[in-house]
C-alpha cells in the first residue's frame with residue numbers, strides 16, 4: 001500500500017482578500033448576493049430617473065423638454081434597465097443570499113460561476129446606456145429608440161444604439177443563464193439531508209421554475225437579437241419582407257421569450273411572499289402542495305401563450321381563440337395562489353410590520369394587475385386596448401406592484417437578517433404608504449387615458465388627456481422621490497441600528513432564521529437536518 | 532455527510548441529487564429546449580438552435596463538474612496499532628498510515644472562524660474533512676479520534 005503525503009492546500013477558499021479585490025474575486029454567496037442587490041438598487045434609481053424625464057415631458061401636451069427620438073430612447077432603455085438590471089438582479093440577489101441558507105447548504109454549488117454571472121452585469125448596463133454619452137460627443141444618434149421590444153423594421157433601420165442594446169442583451173442573457181444553472185444545481189444537489197423536494201421552502205420552488213423558464217427561453221431571445229444583428233449588418237433577410245423574410249416572426253420569437261420573462265420576474269416573488277405571510281400571520285402556510293402545483297402550471301402555461309402580445313398583428317381566427325383561452329387559463333392557477341395567500345392570513349394572529357404591509361398591499365395591487373390582464377386577453381377588447389396606456393398601466397400593476405413592491409417586502413423582511421440591525425420601522429411604514437399611494441396616483445389615471453384611446457410611447461397627446469396625465473406625472477415624482485427614503489432606510493440599517501435577534505420576527509419559520517443575524521461568513525457550522 | 536463508529540469515520544460531500552434524478556432533469560431540459568429550437572428552425576429562425584445547443588452543453592457540464600465529486604470520500608480506520616487515512620478524490624485514492632501511539636490530532640482555527648482538522652505524526656500531517664465537514668463535525672470527529680487513540684496509549 002502506498003503512503004502519500006497530502007500537499008498543503010494553497011488555495012484555501014476561505015481566506016478572502018479585503019477591499020475592492022474582495023468584491024472582484026469573491027465566491028461567497030452572501031457577498032455575491034449583496035452585490036446583486038446593490039447593483040439592482042442603483043439601476044432602479046437610474047431607470048427611475050429616466051422615466052421621470054418621460055413623465056415630465058408628458059406633464060403637458062405638446063413638446064417641451066425633448067425631441068421624440070430621445071423620448072423613445074428613454075422609454076426603451078428605462079424598460080430594459082428595470083426588467084434586466086433592476087428586477088432580475090434583485091431576485092437573483094435574494095437567491096444568492098437566501099437559497100443556501102434556506103436549504104441548509106454551505107454555499108452555492110458553483111461559486112466561481114456565480115462570481116462571473118454577477119460581473120457580466122455592470123458591463124452590460126454600461127453598454128446599454130453608453131450610446132447616450134456617445135451621442136453627446138457626436139458619435140451615433142443615441143440609444144435604441146424601438147422600445148424594449150426591438151421590433152423590426154425599426155430596429156433594423158435604427159442607429160448604433162440598437163447594436164449596443166443587442167450586445168447588452170446577449171450579456172444579460174448569459175448572466176441569467178449562468179445564474180439559473182447555478183441555482184438548479186444548488187437546489188438539486190445541495191439540500192440538507194432530509195429536505196426532499198416537497199419539503200423545500202416555497203422560495204426554492206419559485207426559483208427552480210424560474211430557472212427552468214430562463215433556460216428554455218433565453219436561447220430564443222439570443223437567437224432573435226442575433227438575427228436582427230445579421231439583418232442589420234450582414235445582409236440576411238430574416239425579418240425583411242422584401243427579401244423573403246417575415247417581420248412578424250420576430251414578434252413570435254421575442255414574445256416566446258418575453259411572456260415567460262414576466263413570470264420569470266414574478267415566480268421568485270411568489271416564492272417568498274407566502275413565507276412572509278406565514279411569518280406575520282403566525283400560522284403555517286396554507287396549501288403548500290397546491291401552491292407548488294400552481295407554480296408549475298403557470299410555468300408550463302407561460303410558454304404557450306406568447307401571441308397574446310400581438311393579437312392585432314393578424315392571425316388566423318383559430319389561433320386567436322387558442323391564444324385567448326390559453327392566456328385566460330393562467331388566471332386559474334393564479335386564483336389558486338391568491339386563495340392560498342389569503343387563507344394563510346385567515347384567522348391568523350396578524351401584525352403589520354413593514355414587510356407585511358408591503359405584502360398585503362402587494363396582494364391587492366398585483367390582483368388589479370392580474371384582473372386587467374384578463375381584460376387584455378380578450379381578443380375583441382384587445383383590438384381597442386392594444387398599444388394604449390391601458391397596457392402600460394396593466395404591466396406596471398404587475399411589474400411595479402407585483403415585482404418591485406414584492407422585492408421591497410423581501411428587503412424589509414430579510415434586511416435585519418442580512419445586516420444584523422433592525423431598520424427604522426416608522427420610516428419603513430412611511431415608505432410603504434408613500435409608495436402605495438403615489439403608485440396608484442401614477443397608474444390609475446393611465447388606465448383611464450388608455451381606455452379613452454391614448455397610445456403608448458408617444459411624446460405628445462390630445463388635449464382631452466391633459467388632466468389625467470398631469471395627475472400621473474405628479475404621482476410619478478412623489479413615487480420617485482419616495483424611493484430616496486427607501487435608500488436612506490437601507491443605508492442607515494446597514495450602518496447601525498437596534499441589534500436584530502437571530503429569529504428577528506416572532507413567527508419566522510425556516511432554516512435561515514436559525515442562524516445568527518448577520519449570518520457568519522461561512523453559513524452553517526452545523527449541518528442542519530430536516531425532519 | 533458523516534458517519535462515525537468505534538473503528539471508522541467516513542465523511543462524504545453532501546449530495547442530495549441522485550444520478551437518476553439528474554439524468555431525468557437533463558433529459559427533460561434537452562428535450563424541451565431542443566423541441567423549441569427545432570420548431571423555430573422549422574420556420575426559418577435557425578439561429579435559436581446554436582444558442583440552445585451551447586446552453587445545454589453548459590448545463591450538462593455544470594452537473595458533471597458538481598457530481599464528479601459526489602463519490603469522493605475520506606475515511607479513517609483503526610487497524611490494530613495503526614491509523615489508516617484513505618482519501619478518494621475523483622476516483623484517485625490516497626493512503627496514509629500512522630502509528631497510533633504517535634498520532635496527534637490537531638484542531639486549528641482559521642482567521643475567519645473556520646476550523647481545520649489535522650491528523651499527523653512526526654513530520655507528516657494530513658488534513659481531514661476540509662470541504663465535507665463543518666466546525667461542529669470536525670470537533671466531534673476530533674474528540675472521537677482522541678478518545679479512541681487514548682485507549683491505545
Ligand code: HEM
Pocket residue numbers: 149262263265266308309310327328330331334369370371372373374375376377378382385386387391394395398399402403
Ligand atoms: C392573468 C394574468 C395575465 C394576463 C391574462 C395578461 C395578459 C396580457 C395581455 C393580453 C397583454 C398584451 C396587451 C397588449 O399589448 O395589447 C399583456 C401585456 C403585458 N403584460 Fe400581462 N397578463 C397577465 C399577467 C401579467 C403578469 C403577472 C405580468 C408581469 C409580471 C405581466 C406583464 C405584462 C407586460 C410587461 C406586458 C406588456 C409588454 C409590452 O407590450 O411592452 N402580465 N398582458
Ligand SMILES: [Cu+2]
Pocket residue numbers: 258259262306308309
Ligand atoms: Cu404576456
